Amino acid sequence: MIQPNVQCPSGNQWARFLQEDLDDSSCESIERHLDECIKCAADFKKQFESLSDPLEASLVGALRGGPPSGAAVEDERTYLQDLVERINKMGQDRATIEMPLTQERAAEILWLLEPGGHPKSLGCLAHYDLIEILGAGSSGVVFAARDLLLEREVAIKILRPTLGPSAQNRFLREARAIASLVHDNIVMIYEVGQDSGLAYFTMPWLPGETLERRLQRVTFLPEPETKTLTKQICAALEVAHQRQLVHLDIKPANIWLDSKSGQCKLLDFGLARAVELDTTMTATGVLAGTPSYMSPEQARGEELDYRSDLFSMGCLMYRCMTGRLPFVGNGILGTLQAIQHVEPPAPSDVNSACSPDMSRLISALLAKDPLNRPASANQVRDSIDMPVEKWPFLRTADSETTNCGNLSKTKSSPKRPTNNHNDFRPPVRHFLIALLIGGFAFAFGLMLPDVLRIRTSDGEIIIETNDPNVQVEVLQDGQLIHILDTSSQRSLKIAAGTYSIQPSRSVSDEATFRISPGIVELTRGEQQIVKVTKIFAEASEFENDLKSNGKSSEAVQPIYQGRTLRQWIDTLNAEQDSKTLAMGIKAMSLLVATDSPDLDVAVELVRKVMRQYGTDNNFGKTDHELRVLRNAYDEFFGRIPAERSLEFLKCELLNGNLKSFSYLWTLSHATLGDSPMVEPLRKLIGDAERELCETFIEAVNRRTAANNYDEALYLGYLASSSHFWQPEILQRKVANQGMMIDMQAHYESQRRVNLEVGPKLIRNHELFENAFRTTDSELSKVLFAQFFRSLHQSNPKIMNVVATFATNPDLDATVRWLAFETWLDCPDSDVEKTINVLLPFAIGASDILNIPPVGMSTSPIFQPDLGTIDQVSVELKEQFDSVKTVKWSRNVITEEPGEVRQMGYNSLSIPTDRNIRIQILRRLRRVKEPSEKLRMLTEEFLRQQVHTFSEEMKTAAREGITKSTTSDQRKLLGDVYSQVIINHLALLTLREWGLEPGPDRKNPID
Amino acid sequence: MLSTSESLLIRIRNREDADAWSRFVHLYTPLLFRWARQAGLDAHAAGDLSQDVLSVVLQKAGTFCYDPNGSFRAWLRKIAINQFRLYWRRRQRHELLVGESWIAQLPDRKSLESTWDSGYCLALLAQANVALQPNFSPPIWEALQEWLRSPEESVESIGQRHGVNIWTLYSAKRRFMKQLRANLAGLIDE
Secondary structure (H helix, E strand, C coil): CCCCCCCCCCHHHHHHHHCCCCCHHHHHHHHHHHHHCHHHHHHHHHHHHHCCCHHHHHHHHHHHHCCCCCHHHHHHHHHHHHHHHHHHHHHHCHHHCCCHHHHHHHHHHHCCCECCCCCCCCEEECCEEEEEEEEECCCEEEEEEEECCCCEEEEEEEECCCCCHHHHHHHHHHHHHHHHCCCCCECCCCEEEEECCEEEEEEECCCEEEHHHHHHHHCCCCHHHHHHHHHHHHHHHHHHHHCCEECCCCCHHHEEEECCCCCEEECCCCCCEECCCCHHHHHHCEEEECHHHCCHHHHCCCCCCCHHHHHHHHHHHHHHHHCCCCCCCCHHHHHHHHHHHCCCCCHHHHCCCCCHHHHHHHHHHCCCCHHHCCCCHHHHHHHHCCCHHHCHHHHHCCCCCCCCHHHHHHHCCCCCCCCHHHHHCCHHHHHHHHHHHHHHHHHCCCCCCCCEEEECCEEEEEEEECCCCCEEEEEECCEEEEEEECCCCCEEEEECEEEEEEECHHHHCCCEEEEECCEEEECCCCEEEEEEEEECCCCCHHHHHHHHHHHHHHCCCCEECCEEHHHHHHHHHHCCCHHHHHHHHHHHHHHCCCCCCHHHHHHHHHHHHHHHHCCCCCCCCCHHHHHHHHHHHHHHHHHCCHHHHHHHHHHHHHHCCHHHHHHHHHHHCCCCCCCCCHHHHHHHHHHCHHHHHHHHHHHHHHHHHCCCHHHHHHHHHHHHHCCCCCHHHHHHHHHHCCHHHHHHHHHHHHHHCHHHHHHHHHHCHHHHHHHHHHCCCHHHHHHHHHHHHCCCCCCHHHHHHHHHHHHCCCCCHHHHHHHHHHHHHCCCCCHHHHHHHHHHHHHHHHHHCCCCCECCCCCHHHCCCHHHHHHCHHHHHHHCCCCCEEEEECCCCCCCCCCEEEEEHHHCCECHHHHHHHHHHHHHHCCCCCCHHHHHHHHHHHHHCCEECCHHHHHHHHHCCCCCCCHHHHHHHHHHHHHHHHHHHHHHHHHHCCCCCCCCCCEECC | CCCCCCCHHHHCCCCCCHHHHHHHHHHHHHHHHHHHHHCCCCHHHHHHHHHHHHHHHHHHHCCCCCCCCCCHHHHHHHHHHHHHHHHHHHHHHHHHHCCCCCCCCCCCHHHHHHHHHHHHHHHHHHHHHHHCHHHCCHHHHHHHHHHHHCCCCCHHHHHHHHCCCHHHHHHHHHHHHHHHHHHCCCCCCC
């Protein structure tokens, strides 16, 4: 045996060794020792094996399961390896990662493409194999691609297919603009083309990143770098400006930093336009830009020249030098306001590293008045390396004599509006326009949120009509551009141009309209009144004209809010925003042809939306959002053929969920604001009442059969609270169909699983309350009586909830009483916790609850407990000595001569408040060992219940009730008999609880 | 050397840490891929989905605040299921667009979740296991794997078969477990 040549490790060392807490050399020496020392080796093995590691156990499980095998799996393994590499690369070059929006945008395009030949290809467009997504903007998506003919890498910008023809024009214009500019600092264009219905152009693919991304990483740039950058961008701008092109969207995201050459490239001329040549653009005044980098004149929607770009350049330099934006406001509106009215702190004040000259140059560029800015990009570029005294523009900034070379033509704002009042237009109005249009654009996800398009110089079309519900279509060049629903909108602000107005096709079949003028030529800022007159006579020549017009316009694909039906369907599938969903639903109702299969698609989409978002406010959306959605549903079902609407409603009753069939409920309640379409819908439902009732009953039966408690209950409310479903019909039908029995059986079964019901009740508290608040029919009361009763055996927590139902003054009185009774009846309810809530309620209840006195009510709830009354007959005997025995029965009024008297309890008029006291006392009697707190809470109450009787009362009581007893006498008797019971119960309780009856005893009865 | 004292979860938040990302991708791509396949996607779709999920992780990693009580498994599951639904929706939309009537049933959340939960640990462990291979010399690795696969067999016989000293093997196993644990720190709920 070899003796160990080292000393055995200490206990501490072993522990650390086992806990993997030693350095490598110590480990090695221990391992050597283990090889040699048998004792230690045995010890160690024992200890090692006794360590149980759950992670190791899991690992063993994972390894034993082993990877799946087979040929298909082998294929996948290769694919998987590729995939891992691809994703890894994506992470290594993180610049390619964009927000999910980018992917959405890219996906729009990729669906339309042929699959590419290469496994890594995203798709094939013309002779380009798309490799990866580089980024997405408002108008298009940029991909890295491989040119298969020239075998080189390119960047390809593809126009988003969902944009309309004007976007295509803009896109082409962008390509032309770039193509016309040849400069090192402007991205070059290889080719413009169209394939698979997609417009695209290609550019060189340059490794690098945008300035925006750089600034996100490093916050700000050193001054020399900013200077270089500024000079390069200004050189690019100069070239563009010389060709009378204004870029209009200068911002860091549009500057590409080419990491290979170190040059920067100006990108994205999507908004650029010619100052001189393109007069149509200025006529309609479509402006755009990114709010944070907009010039004041751009923000106001005024005419622009190249100095707008210089202002944006100033913003960009400000950001580079300080890491901050010069103008920041609350939201877009605030930013636009700040741009016009706020003087930002000088860059050198924000960042002390910024030289005074640089700071001054930036401030000069940020002048509010374009005339006070440097006169050209060239001047800016030159000034960068010049001492400030030599700057040309500071000396001459206020004069009109600036020498700006070949740009002098445009220097004095050649596009200044001729009507001077525009200069003095208060900015507020532009803000409003900006906000409205901006909001519209965001809602539709048409563009990135940071790009704002402002439509100014609109005219206005005002409709005058003798029919409040007429709809007219506004067409331009045969294309439907807007539908005006005069019930909600009487005027339309719209870009200047020529429009034709015609009645909406959906109504033109029923009536004839005369529209004058039918063609409107709208100029900027003008209002035009169009008169729409409904003609009640039969078909005229005029109508025939209209019909032929209608036919001709059928040839073009109709659009609503700029999108075709297909595009709207597309939108609805992707959107979650209520406003957009609503707009889409409305659009479908207007655009879908009733005989086309598209209608099925549309109906299914609405079904999906409704099942997901519901129609009333129990399901998460806000009231406002739901109103918007509801109005859209109303319009949809009001417009499509009636039988389809009915079919839909029936289907939702049978197969829908709470959210979708609650639409029937909201239809019957004008609580959320109604669209004009709701009336025809209500009529439709009214006409089909019988049919719907049958469906309804089947729906309930289905739910109860499936133990779908929530939905059955909700259908119960629905039935009982619908205004247009005659409650009698429904109740009878439902009862006839055995629904009540089903419900009862259901509740019986629920009683056994009360633990399940309880939490549901607590969770759905508000749902229940809402149902009570809006219900007034007997049926729902009975349903709730049964529901409450089903809770009798449940836990105190649930009873506390029930107690809150009793005292909620917003609830229906009967329902409150039912809740109260339930509470009283429940042996397990936590009396101590709830009595101080319920006592004041119960005592004052006769005032609150306008319910008939006992004896008059037909509801089973109000039937007294005769057993209790029998118990107190002894007391009666004591009080009224001539009566030996009183035998109570419910209704009989027979007088037995002599000793025994039979009394009909129901013929008495027991006041409600006394009945409530009786119930409370009965409840308290069940508490055999009251807590100190409960005694304290109820002592006063118990004492106050004991009263004495006047002689007159005693006499009346002795005589009892006969057929000739008047109603006044019955009332008196009711008072007396019920008070006898109260006295009895109160005294008994006081006695048993060890309380003195007290001085209040024997108060005379009032 | 792949072992690290700092959790991978924290490291992937650093955008410059390419190694962390690479390891993360190697760990999770197969997991996501198999899950998506199990949930009914074809290989290409499953690949796209994995890529989408990981790109979301990449974007969100900076903002993901590590909560010692929360589980990364559940966090990632949420992202994966959301992306899955997104994918499903796109596909439906696409089918609508090209005019085919395909409205297949989206697998319900419950089943997606349970598939996820049951596969998560196993897939991750298997992947983490593979990732450690370069850290061990081939005979030790082989022996170690054999030992892990059949823990009931005696260490001596495994050591003999692969010509590895058993103490080296013991030591290697400790090292292996330590690295495994470090690599999976915060990623699985032990």
